[in-house]
Amino acid sequence: MRTIQHYFKQAPGRILLGLAMIFVLAVAFGDHAFRSWRWDMTEDQLYSLSPATETLVSQIQEPMILHFYYSRDLARDLPQIRSYAERVQTLLQRYAAISKGKLKLEVVNPEPFSKAEDEAVQFGLQGVEVDNSGRKLYLGLAVTNSVDKTQTIPFLRASQEPFLEYDIGRIIDELSNRQAPVMGLMSGLPMEGQFNFQTRQPPQPWAILSQWRDRYRVKDLTAAANADVKPDVLVLVAPQYLDQATLDKADQWVKAGTPTLVVVDPKAEMAGPQPPKAGADAVHQLLAGWGVQYDPGQVVGDLNLAMKIGLRDGSTQRHPALLRLETPEMASQAPVNRDLEQLVLSTAGAFSVNDQGQPNAFEPLLSTTPEAALQPISIYADEDPTQALDQFQAGGQTQVLAAQYHGHVPGHEDQGLNLILVGDSDFLSDRLWARYQQFYGQTVLTPWSDNGSWLSNAVDQLAGGSALMDLRGQGRHQRPFVVVDQLQRQAEQQFSQKAEELKAQLADTEQRLQALQQERQQTQQMTLSPQQEKEVQRFIERRSDIRQALRQVQHQLDRQIDTLGAWLKFINIGLVPLLLILAYLFWAWRRRHSVRHQLAGHRSTGQRQAGGQS
Template sequence: MLTILSRSLTFVLLALAFAVLVLLNNTFLKDTRLDLTEQQIYSLSAGSKAIVADIDEPVNLYFFYSDKASTGMTQLRNYANRVYSLLEEYASTADGKIILHKVDPEPFSEAEDQADEFGLTAASIGAAGDAIYLGLAGRNAYDEQAVVAFFDLQQERFLEYEISKLLHKLSDPKPVHVTVITDLPVNGGQNPMSGRFDPAWVLFTQLEQLYEVETLGNDAQSIPEETDVLMLVAPKGYSEALLVAIDQYVLAGGKAMLFLDPVAESDPMAMFAPPAAENPLASLLAAWGVSFDPNAVLLDAQNGLEIRTQNGVERHLGYVGLTGDSLDVDDITTAGLQVINGASFGVLNKQQGAESSFTPLLQSSVHAATIDAPRYGQLRDVAELARAFDDQQQRYTLAARIHGKANSAFTSIPEGVEWQSPWLSKGAAINLIVVADTDLLTDRFWGSQANFFGQNVFTPFANNGDFVTNAVENLGGSNALISVRGRGTYARPFEVVQALTVKAEQSFRAQEQRLQDELAQTEQQLAGLQAQQAEGGALILSPEQQAAVDQFLDKKIEIRKELREVRHQLDKDIEILGMWLKVLNIAVAPVLLVSILWLLSRMMRRRAGRKAK
């Protein structure tokens, strides 16, 4: 009796202790979090924390999520919880500067009208075609707004970046100023070859719609103070004063995007001038940790584009379309892009001994090689260019992100150059994107023009414009925002089930293929018999012919039935495999753990009893 009372008292005390611990946790530790995920996906990176720390005035965040309308959509609901948990982490880190609101925009409600006013996107994926919202809207103390129209599950790696970008816009809403230095006719003008007036390049027209863009010629002597992103396109003939200005701008933390090219086919005057023997930015690039050979042109046998020539459609090894693993899926500038087209790409390499990091964004295939720029210019025939190709079985970097420490290209201020600002001999954190091509900026490599009722309509067939816009938007943010990289995903694949699924599919595919072949043969024999009947003009089949037809029809039905059974068995076996693994993880593992704990407790009791005796 005493033992029973002792056990009952123990359970009561445990229940009380549990209740007290829960109460203490909810009262004193409600803001304490422990992220045990592999890639810390529920925690903020140092860059995001810096952005939150820079918020001066309170920011209201409205998380619009169609909770009721998404009932039964397990994947979407899990992702919505993931997004909201991360938003709570932002609010917790902001120490009251971020006010988080969760809104369910039910159909025909004021909340739905509010979502529409913010400009959020609704996806019609509900069971009854209801509008599903999963977006974020923010408003600062000055009523300036920024939104994430819809959180795409396919872009989960950049979830933190999207939220941090929105907060950065609200805390620093001034427009991004882009300074372009080039002599190429990016803004249109009279073509010296044809004499006609060419329109502005579509890519730069789009940039002007998004940012404040100022274009200067290669004869510029300085960089405007308000510059947020410096874009150098086909640099040549730079004065020493401009080189000094670029050098000091980058070392001071200025962001830049460089478009170099061994053969700038987009330059209307290129045919009158030989390819550059030297790179005007060679000394600056070397100091930043990059090397670029102006005499090397990339040829890519795998990614070469097909073009129409006098001999028909041929593959041009110098005109390259980058797809798949040629694009870095972990960088915000190239993630999600499908294809980037260009011509006569150059090659980039990391400078030996450089302190800065060198991250490839665009790469060739493994079936690539380089050719001298003068020879490339002479080989106008596509077939001759193909014959000159010598596969080096090597991947080349065509665009790269440069970040980190770098030195000045000048030991001191050059004579004759006036410099009033403090001289920097070293930069702590330079931020550059270098692209070894300028032709990808031209219209013909990423879109087509068509006249639609008197209006020119540009239809893109490549992502060149997206790549440049993403890069400018990324560089236009703060250093903290640029440092926010892609993270992991909350959904972990059931790798064991996937492996067993592949194995099961392999075992059934052979049988399925055999049945498919038998079915095809049977249908072919039946068609042949029917064709003989048509040729003979017989309306009534002989008993032998009818028996053969019936036999073929029965066999056809039997094969189809067996084929359905094979496919059903495949799905059934995969489901059974998954079910058993779930049982092992959900039921067997906890029971095994409890059993081990129970055995340990009994062993400890016996040991205590022996010591008491």
């Protein structure tokens, strides 16, 4: 009996010691033993891979190496880049974990002027200068397969994080020993770019064309050298600016079942002064032969979606035909619209099915609100939209700006069609979805709308790349830290007050120095007087005091944020184990109390029995 009591008397201490040992072992070996076990509790599943990615990785036939170059030391004082790099590395570790050995991750810290930096440059990765020392920070990915074929992401920018899983998936798909599909391009617009005579800049291809070239073997089917090319997918852009022979050839490809992206436009603003060749009527007849109704003389306007433009007099005005489409205007079940937030179109046309088409094969992808209207193209001859606004009358009917059509050639049920129709060719141009910016000395393309993603999705779907198109975009990782933001706002107010005080001191001192200077000129003094020297010295001392105060405010802000961070770390790391330990201690105490009560009951019963026997 005494042994049992002794055991339970020592139980809490033994349990505490055992839990401590389990915690230490879990920290020491858990990361290695349970590396593939993940529980992603972020709102947008930032650290998880989609089922499409898992399918894509499972189909890898040959080993690949993921070379992740990250200048960890240089990023130490750049918290945004450091945080993003850690998320990228975690995502790449997930790729390697589910690949069953087919993907190997190598993380390299390319120190300045090292062999590793030379390798990064050789891969084509881009370094950005973070200071004046000439050192460059690298944050890029190079993927190689067994035959030394390489695909890269030269610099991983946080603004592109929603597309990271797609970009990595695209690279893996291209390196999987599958030949890229052939995309036949028939374009009446200068998508290769034009020479800028004002800036003397050479031609630069449209960004969407560069994206397509990264994914497909793009062939210009208007060139005689590509006359015998058989495309896997066809892209037809602004056909009114192509000759009739080219349109006839496109018609043959479409009726033969070639998946085709058809981009038409009542008013192709990017065409410039070039005159049409085949003309608008030829485009109307071309689409009518496929069962599609399209009027090249009418433009879609919608005041509910209209964007504002700047006029020559400096004022702004809504443009009825410059449309910003958001989620409600995108068909939610259409894969091409997945994870998109905003699209921009300008002077677009509308589609429907004609009398010979099949309505059940016509699926709207992008639409207006019911208050849209079809307006004659003539009222948009001027850049000023005032006339279009004055004559605007809502039609009470939704207009279809883009659609998917899986009908058959009228009169030929054995000839199936696979079309995606878009009513605006300017939709492809850089001006409606992307701009070039300088980033640490590098010129980078920064999308501000999702036109490029939509167009890439459309061609991927037509080319049969369902696995790639099913890759969901990673969510935006930015989340507001309310307490931290409040601390920063308070500090900014203090900084503002100190800055105003410093400005006032500067203004007052400059006025005094100016007055003293005028006095010196009047007395023809060549050096500063003792009074001037005293004023200057007083200003220097006062400026030093204010700067010291500014530093103290900043240090106080840092201490408050560090304290908050320490508490958050304690809650995330230590609180749960502590609660578990307390729960076990409470359980042990309850059990000990229960056993003691049972022992007391047994002792009392034994005493009663002994008394009865006596």
